[in-house]
Amino acid sequence: MHIEQLQLKNYRNYDALEVSFENKVNVILGQNAQGKTNVMESIYVLAMAKSHRTSNDKDLIRWDEEYAKIEGRVQKQHGSLPMQLIISKKGKKAKCNHIEQQKLSQYVGNMNVVMFAPEDLHLVKGSPQVRRRFIDMEIGQVSPVYLHAINQYQKILQQRNHYLKLLQTKKQTDHTMLDILTEQFIEMAAKIVLKRFDFIHLLEKWAMPIHEGISRGLETLKIVYKPSVEVSEEQDLSKMISVYNEKYLKTKNREIDRGVTMFGPHRDDLLFQVNGRDVQTFGSQGQQRTTALSVKLAEIELIHSEIGEYPILLLDDVLSELDDYRQSHLLNTIQGKVQTFVTTTSVDGIDHQTLKEAAAFQVEAGMLKKIQ
Numbered sequence: 001m002h003i004e005q006l007q008l009k010n011y012r013n014y015d016a017l018e019v020s021f022e023n024k025v026n027v028i029l030g031q032n033a034q035g036k037t038n039v040m041e042s043i044y045v046l047a048m049a050k051s052h053r054t055s056n057d058k059d060l061i062r063w064d065e066e067y068a069k070i071e072g073r074v075q076k077q078h079g080s081l082p083m084q085l086i087i088s089k090k091g092k093k094a095k096c097n098h099i100e101q102q103k104l105s106q107y108v109g110n111m112n113v114v115m116f117a118p119e120d121l122h123l124v125k126g127s128p129q130v131r132r133r134f135i136d137m138e139i140g141q142v143s144p145v146y147l148h149a150i151n152q153y154q155k156i157l158q159q160r161n162h163y164l165k166l167l168q169t170k171k172q173t174d175h176t177m178l179d180i181l182t183e184q185f186i187e188m189a190a191k192i193v194l195k196r197f198d199f200i201h202l203l204e205k206w207a208m209p210i211h212e213g214i215s216r217g218l219e220t221l222k223i224v225y226k227p228s229v230e231v232s233e234e235q236d237l238s239k240m241i242s243v244y245n246e247k248y249l250k251t252k253n254r255e256i257d258r259g260v261t262m263f264g265p266h267r268d269d270l271l272f273q274v275n276g277r278d279v280q281t282f283g284s285q286g287q288q289r290t291t292a293l294s295v296k297l298a299e300i301e302l303i304h305s306e307i308g309e310y311p312i313l314l315l316d317d318v319l320s321e322l323d324d325y326r327q328s329h330l331l332n333t334i335q336g337k338v339q340t341f342v343t344t345t346s347v348d349g350i351d352h353q354t355l356k357e358a359a360a361f362q363v364e365a366g367m368l369k370k371i372q
């Protein structure tokens with residue numbers, strides 16, 4: 001799939017923008033703080049209804065304005081798909097094919113993107129929260145059911161935490177409500193973790209050969225899902241639920257003491273191993289970069305295998321961060337099959353045929369113009 005046209009209104013430092021892109025590599029050139037990342041972010045937000053760099057939607061609205069609007073026309077195998085997202089201080093409204101979507105979980109997934117930005121290096125060395133967010137966003141793109149489950153889980157988790165606080169502060173003494181909430185919580189937890197096991201399995205399947213290629217056959221990548229409870233990939237839903245129930249009984253008193261939920265997918269993590277060792281702890285900078293790059297490239301293939309179309313790739317400020325070999329590997333992989341956006345302050349040092357044939361745009365103070 002590819003985005004043919006993008007329109008912005010009051011988005012970050014863009015007052016109004018209307019631009020057509022090409023179904024190949026689109027290079028967005030500009031000095032610092034001119035609006036390169038903002039364009040990339042707007043494409044990401046149009047697809048995911050969430051930013052990759054802020055959890056506060058209001059940040060996306062141009063200062064002193066009431067709302068921001070992103071519109072795009074996405075060309076897919078089965079035709080053209082207009083997408084629209086309006087972000088106001090009251091919330092978000094999403095339209096797909098001119099029809100308002102009641103649930104954002106139904107909207108997300110119609111347009112698929114993979115973003116690779118400097119922050120993605122945190123995927124390996126950052127906190128578990130970064131990796132959980134990555135898993136949820138990526139599964140959500142290919143499975144609206146999962147996105148819905150995650151939203152439900154967050155709601156139950158909040159209610160459960162609230163009730164645990166009441167028990168902790170003795171404003172409540174009856175445990176019946178906690179048992180009811182826990183039953184719902186555990187069912188959602190088990191469903192989410194089952195889906196995550198499947199996803200990680202697939203991601204590893206795609207990432208392993210890619211990583212081997214980038215490391216010239218020297219490194220074997222493994223991706224391991226680390227649950228906060230002793231559940232495993234081999235278990236079915238009912239077995240998992242019983243493992244969670246045992247955990248609940250064991251930790252119930254401590255949870256009440258602390259007033260917070262102490263187990264569940266919101267506490268799980270992901271481990272990347274190269275040649276049997278944890279990359280986060282033992283990996284060199286280079287190995288961490290290769291791992292992040294392999295995972296991103298694997299995501300592209302995974303989305304393609306799940307939905308039958310390649311997603312749009314957004315490379316924000318990362319190309320110049322990669323050495324020549326990794327740069328070439330990346331550009332060779334996407335060449336001719338993935339619509340790609342690349343931001344950079346200068347094309348010096350990026351010497352690849354794909355970029356020489358790219359469409360180029362110049363950004364200056366929130367204005368974007370095609371230059372070639």
Ligand SMILES: Nc1ncnc2c1ncn2[C@@H]1O[C@H](COP(=O)(O)OP(=O)(O)OP(=O)(O)O)[C@@H](O)[C@H]1O
Nearest residue numbers: 012013032033034035036037038059060061062063
């Ligand atoms: N809500 C907003 N309203 C108006 N301007 C904003 C808003 N949010 C950010 N900006 C401004 O947008 C400008 C451009 O930001 P952007 O992150 O796109 O820069 P960039 O071109 O990617 O730069 P760099 O190369 O340094 O990453 C910044 O000057 C910032 O102050």
